[in-house]
Ligand SMILES: Nc1nc2c(c(=O)[nH]1)N[C@H]1C(S)=C(S)[C@@H](COP(=O)(O)O)O[C@H]1N2
């Protein structure tokens with residue numbers, strides 16, 4: 001986002017203040033005790049793009065994860081201190097089986113697939129990422145969605161001890177996002193738990209994050225701890241901060257410019273300073289699969 005918070009946490013909090021001794025020791029222990037990460041078995045999917053994925057280096061060094069700072073390299077520098085095990089997700093609202101589920105339970109019986117998707121940030125840069133994940137629809141089926149549910153709301157972990165950005169009030173925490181129910185159960189919508197065949201790097205939203213490839217990247221909320229089935233359109237972080245700039249739908253649309261910049265093209269990260277500009281595609285190239293979700297809607301007013 002080009003939106004500037006009035007007070008950036010990094011300007012007021014020297015790193016040493018929040019990286020305390022306990023965290024340093026815990027970090028060292030994990031470093032020495034963790035064996036090589038197990039590779040994840042995942043089936044290939046016809047829903048993957050055949051575009052060349054970005055390098056692991058690009059994907060893990062150029063990130064937006066404001067809980068760790070506003071700079072693109074802040075998440076890689078600071079997310080290492082995030083404890084992602086144990087992890088549980090509260091599933092509540094209009095569901096038959098609400099509760100607090102362990103990550104392993106959330107993933108139980110959900111077939112993991114590799115999904116190579118384009119990721120288009122509203123700031124007009126993009127990447128191609130080989131996610132590992134499962135369809136959100138599978139999880140929603142398992143918990144039983146009740147008939148009054150129209151939307152799905154998501155929340156990121158709130159843990160200022162480990163997420164230094166959350167010590168600044170420049171954004172309302174926790175980060176929140178939401179989807180309409182039909183968007184949430186679309187087969188392209190996944191909960192991703194890894195990429196490049198390994199568990200999710202922390203800067204990319206470990207241990208589990210949403211990926212909705214036809215929407216601007218800010219919809220793809222990271223490090224999820226709550227999923228709520230609700231009747232009304234839920235509040236979402238960027239819409240709340242700048243409603244004229246960030247709508248609830250946030251479908252990638254080259255014809256509807258952001259108030260402060262064009263959305264007609266994008267800079268493909270890693271493609272070099274001069275070679276990297278490509279045209280932005282309607283629904284980020286997924287129009288064939290998702291345009292029907294918006295039949296009859298004015299996409300200029302429902303941006
Ligand atoms: N919790 C949380 N989720 C988030 C963000 C964030 O700041 N906090 N940034 C969003 C934005 S703007 C983008 S473009 C993508 C970036 O995902 P990546 O860093 O894995 O490329 O994550 C999205 N999810």
Ligand SMILES: [Mo]
Nearest residue numbers: 121122217218
């Ligand atoms: Mo973004």
